[in-house]
Amino acid sequence: MKASKWILAGVAGFAAGYVAAKRAPQNLTPEKALKLVKSLTKDEFMVTGSWISVQPEEVKRFGLPFTVYKGGLSSTLNSTLTQFDFMIDAKTGTLLDISKHGEKTKVMV
Numbered sequence: 025m026k027a028s029k030w031i032l033a034g035v036a037g038f039a040a041g042y043v044a045a046k047r048a049p050q051n052l053t054p055e056k057a058l059k060l061v062k063s064l065t066k067d068e069f070m071v072t073g074s075w076i077s078v079q080p081e082e083v084k085r086f087g088l089p090f091t092v093y094k095g096g097l098s099s100t101l102n103s104t105l106t107q108f109d110f111m112i113d114a115k116t117g118t119l120l121d122i123s124k125h126g127e128k129t130k131v132m133v
Contacts, residue, residue, distance in 0.1 A: 051114040054078045057093045060117050061110050065097065069106075073098035080114040091115060096125065 052060070058076040065071065076095035083092050091114045098107050107125035112118065 051080055051091065052093075052117055054093055057112050057114065057117065058095060061095065061097065061112055061119060061122075064119050065108075065122070069099040069101060071097050071099055072105075083111070085111070085120050090120065092120060097122075 054076045058074055061076075062071050062074060074095065074097050076093050078093075080091045080093055083090055085092075092111045093114050094109070094111050096107055096109050098105060100106070108122055109125050110119065110123075111121040113120055
């Protein structure tokens with residue numbers, strides 16, 4: 025096989041791999057997900073502290089599988105520190121749940 029055919033085969037393989045990688049679903053970074061949660065909640069309360077797990081988790085919500093990041097927010101409401109837990113879809117950025125820390129919530133959309 026001539027060198028030009030090897031080069032052509034290598035370029036074609038690289039291009040196919042590049043296209044496949046770009047088409048694969050990508051998760052939001054944890055930092056971007058946390059920033060999105062803060063943005064979505066800014067009209068409800070002022071966030072004074074926050075955290076997010078950097079490892080996404082697989083959960084079932086609404087009977088469907090989701091890859092999510094879990095985290096928490098802190099806010100001062102009526103001079104009292106209040107903590108919230110949240111769950112955000114790692115692929116779409118949809119806020120699947122937010123509740124006061126330690127409280128169970130009904131299904132939220």
